[in-house]
Amino acid sequence: EVQLLESGGGLVQPGGSRRLSCAASGFTFSTYAMSWVRQAPGKGLEWVSGFSGSGTGTYYADSVKGRFTISRDNSKNTLYLQMNSLRAEDTAVYYCVKVSVTTSWYFDLWGRGTLITVSS
């Protein structure tokens, strides 16, 4: 079965760190770009970060640049998001998404999401 399974969510204090993981199965993980998209409670979707399929490029939204780091381990079919210096506004459900391409990336497979709550 083609699926993405996120883990690592929970309650984090402001200024703290957390690493999210996303286990992929059912497709050739190494050949696809992957990304993270988040959704704050009651709000819309926000693209956070992406990792190219070729492995040569990483991309970040301005809101997380310098604080978040995306990485992947193709031997484990796993995508990661290291989140540092967390702020209250980072509170959201974080979705791991598989990327496909036309003239722009689009997200054709979504995980169920993992909730990060940043609060003291």
Place this chain on the structure above:
Amino acid sequence: QSVLTQPPSVSGAPGQRVTISCTGSSSNIGAGYDVHWYQQLPGTAPKLLIYGNSNRPSGVPDRFSSSKSGTSASLAITGLQAEDEADYYCQSYDSSLSAWLFGGGTKLTVL
């Protein structure tokens, strides 16, 4: 305020046709980047609905269609059904921001 602008809400009766607009600019939709659409049913993860302006993934009913013109795109839903009640998001790429963007989302209510 989102760079891709959608109406916050639309509504329609069962069987009717509704449209949802997505207005961008010359650095995203108008620059030739494709528009994609997602459906998010209550309490669930988003699902790809339309990709590449007008293509439906396998399993998406042909009641859903979309088009793009200039700096805007629109999603049309015909033969509205109760199970279509959801949030809908457009998405594209913006070359000025170097970022993939979502519209603010539109809540569809089936009356």
